[in-house]
Amino acid sequence: MSHSTLAALATPRADYSYAFLDAFARRELRRRTLKAIAIPGYQVPYASRELPIARGWGTGGLQVSLALVGPQSVVKVIDQGADDSVNAANLRRFITRMSGAATTTDALQATILQSRHRIPEEILREYQTLVLQVPDPEPLRAVQSDSSRAHQMHADADYGQMWLVLYEQLVRYRQYLQGASYPSLVNGRYVISPSPIPRWDTPKLHQAAHLTLLAAGREKRLYAVPPYTDVYPLEFTDVPFQVEDQRDWRCRHTGVQHKFMNELPLADGSAGYELSDSGYQQKITAGTAPGATYYDDQGNFYHDGYLKPPVRPE
Amino acid sequence: MTAISNHRFVPNDPPRLVATPPLLRAQGLVKHYGRITAVQDVSLEVYPGEVLGVVGESGSGKSSVLRLLNLEEPADAGTYTLELPGWQGQNLLRLERFQQREVQILHIGIVYQNPHLGLRMRYTSSGNVAERLLITGERRYSTLRAAARASLATSEFPLDRMDDPPRILSGGMQQRVQLARAIALRPRLLLLDEPTTGLDVSVQAMVLDTLKRLQRELHLAIVIVSHDLGVIRTLADRVIVMRHGRVVETGLTDQVLEDPQDAYTQQLVHAKL
Numbered sequence: 001m002s003h004s005t006l007a008a009l010a011t012p013r014a015d016y017s018y019a020f021l022d023a024f025a026r027r028e029l030r031r032r033t034l035k036a037i038a039i040p041g042y043q044v045p046y047a048s049r050e051l052p053i054a055r056g057w058g059t060g061g062l063q064v065s066l067a068l069v070g071p072q073s074v075v076k077v078i079d080q081g082a083d084d085s086v087n088a089a090n091l092r093r094f095i096t097r098m099s100g101a102a103t104t105t106d107a108l109q110a111t112i113l114q115s116r117h118r119i120p121e122e123i124l125r126e127y128q129t130l131v132l133q134v135p136d137p138e139p140l141r142a143v144q145s146d147s148s149r150a151h152q153m154h155a156d157a158d159y160g161q162m163w164l165v166l167y168e169q170l171v172r173y174r175q176y177l178q179g180a181s182y183p184s185l186v187n188g189r190y191v192i193s194p195s196p197i198p199r200w201d202t203p204k205l206h207q208a209a210h211l212t213l214l215a216a217g218r219e220k221r222l223y224a225v226p227p228y229t230d231v232y233p234l235e236f237t238d239v240p241f242q243v244e245d246q247r248d249w250r251c252r253h254t255g256v257q258h259k260f261m262n263e264l265p266l267a268d269g270s271a272g273y274e275l276s277d278s279g280y281q282q283k284i285t286a287g288t289a290p291g292a293t294y295y296d297d298q299g300n301f302y303h304d305g306y307l308k309p310p311v312r313p314e
Numbered sequence: 315m316t317a318i319s320n321h322r323f324v325p326n327d328p329p330r331l332v333a334t335p336p337l338l339r340a341q342g343l344v345k346h347y348g349r350i351t352a353v354q355d356v357s358l359e360v361y362p363g364e365v366l367g368v369v370g371e372s373g374s375g376k377s378s379v380l381r382l383l384n385l386e387e388p389a390d391a392g393t394y395t396l397e398l399p400g401w402q403g404q405n406l407l408r409l410e411r412f413q414q415r416e417v418q419i420l421h422i423g424i425v426y427q428n429p430h431l432g433l434r435m436r437y438t439s440s441g442n443v444a445e446r447l448l449i450t451g452e453r454r455y456s457t458l459r460a461a462a463r464a465s466l467a468t469s470e471f472p473l474d475r476m477d478d479p480p481r482i483l484s485g486g487m488q489q490r491v492q493l494a495r496a497i498a499l500r501p502r503l504l505l506l507d508e509p510t511t512g513l514d515v516s517v518q519a520m521v522l523d524t525l526k527r528l529q530r531e532l533h534l535a536i537v538i539v540s541h542d543l544g545v546i547r548t549l550a551d552r553v554i555v556m557r558h559g560r561v562v563e564t565g566l567t568d569q570v571l572e573d574p575q576d577a578y579t580q581q582l583v584h585a586k587l
């Protein structure tokens with residue numbers, strides 16, 4: 001009489017499943033990802049899997065990260081710039097527990113960076129992949145609620161209405177209003193919503209050395225900005241796009257300027273500022289030299305001439 | 315009847331007609347909506363600088379013809395050509411969607427009776443006009459402003475209202491915004507579907523004056539649909555009369571309106587007298 005346990009009878013999980021996804025799901029996600037890379041900015045539909053977290057909490061990014069991750073990977077998870085928020089910690093723990101990958105808070109150590117709402121301040125490198133969580137992938141949503149019509153508009157590169165929205169903003173407010181998710185043209189062809197990153201981060205996608213993958217779990221779409229691809233925010237040639245003006249803001253912990261800051265209400269009623277990128281702040285506090293940053297200490301962007309001085313239209 | 319009294323008979327100039335080919339040539343147009351035949355074997359020609367009137371009772375297919383000419387809907391049969399550089403001799407009805415869109419945007423302007431069909435009511439009036447240039451890739455804000463201002467001025471729209479949304483404008487002003495939008499890219503063909511119906515008589519007269527002036531200055535070919543024979547008399551060089559989706563009579567405006575041959579046209583003309 002043999003003493004076979006249930007576990008002994010079952011096929012070992014590792015044979016067909018790794019990092020939570022089964023082989024079929026992984027293969028599908030990777031194929032979709034390749035397609036997205038092949039057609040920069042094009043939204044590729046994919047079969048969004050159920051995960052043990054709710055849709056809307058980064059499931060799109062998580063699926064892409066799980067499809068990419070391997071035991072040698074080093075993973076950093078960012079939520080609004082911070083590594084230590086409950087949400088980021090949860091995702092990080094899940095990815096590493098399922099894959100055996102290492103984790104880091106150092107942006108330059110990571111091979112996979114999954115992020116919500118931010119791109120790190122340090123210039124990412126060719127060996128890195130940035131996975132952005134996307135709540136709504138459709139930049140045309142505001143002007144076209146019918147998604148099959150929007151699909152056709154992308155096919156025709158019919159973005160007149162998006163430009164019209166900018167025209168209207170300039171007529172009424174003499175400046176572009178959109179804050180986060182600033183619509184941007186990828187590779188001269190598709191307009192994307194770059195996920196709700198601040199305008200400050202949008203230029204970082206332009207001619208970037210790293211690969212950016214953007215994935216929406218609820219909407220079941222993913223798209224990509226491959227390395228060294230043109231990304232331009234929609235702007236009229238005579239009224240340039242502007243990033244957030246935080247020139248006078250100084251981090252109260254590190255004294256750093258010209259990086260993206262969070263505004264904090266202080267006890268005395270005044271406002272204080274601190275670096276939004278907590279990994280970057282950690283390095284400075286620890287006295288470790290950070291890597292080169294997209295914006296230098298004078299606030300100049302690393303691609304000369306990409307950002308232009310403000311113009312107030314008549 | 316309308317208040318337009320300065321009717322001027324514009325004779326068709328035979329040498330010109332012989333020398334120039336028609337800008338628009340449509341043959342055997344057919345359009346069904348389910349079991350309804352809206353357009354049945356309609357053929358028409360319009361020469362550069364000519365105004366063709368389309369009259370007929372409600373439901374006779376006038377708007378449907380205009381939608382086909384504007385490449386808004388697929389036709390079930392027929393050929394449609396425009397004498398435009400690069401597009402000569404091509405049946406526009408058989409083009410790819412993106413090609414149709416190009417022809418439509420660059421060369422055809424349309425004004426609808428219902429401004430909701432032709433305008434974005436919540437955007438600025440100038441934006442409604444500028445959108446035409448945005449679609450063709452204009453990316454200078456100052457150029458867009460200037461072009462919108464120029465087109466609105468040409469259609470005699472009060473420029474101090476140019477950044478008001480059409481939603482809060484009068485009917486006459488809304489039609490002028492539609493007109494400015496239609497001519498923003500200087501098309502060769504202008505389609506007007508009851509452009510003055512619903513406006514009060516004096517406003518209607520002013521809009522008609524603008525249309526006449528524009529037609530002269532821009533040398534547009536115009537197809538105008540109207541119930542109102544007075545409007546047709548004022549603007550059109552030639553007329554086609556439609557009934558049940560077919561053309562029942564065609565000829566010079568004065569001929570058709572003064573001396574109709576077809577029994578139905580006789581009824582129509584006499585009913586309006």
Ligand SMILES: Nc1ncnc2c1ncn2[C@@H]1O[C@H](COP(=O)(O)OP(=O)(O)OP(=O)(O)O)[C@@H](O)[C@H]1O
Nearest residue numbers: 347350351352370371372373374375376377378379
């Ligand atoms: N989208 C549509 N779907 C179904 N039937 C339609 C549609 N558009 C028009 N029709 C039908 O086609 C016929 C012709 O309509 P059309 O609107 O062209 O007439 P019209 O001559 O412009 O009339 P009116 O003078 O009332 O504007 C009508 O019987 C109409 O009901």
Ligand SMILES: [Mg+2]
Nearest residue numbers: 376377378507
């Ligand atoms: Mg009609």
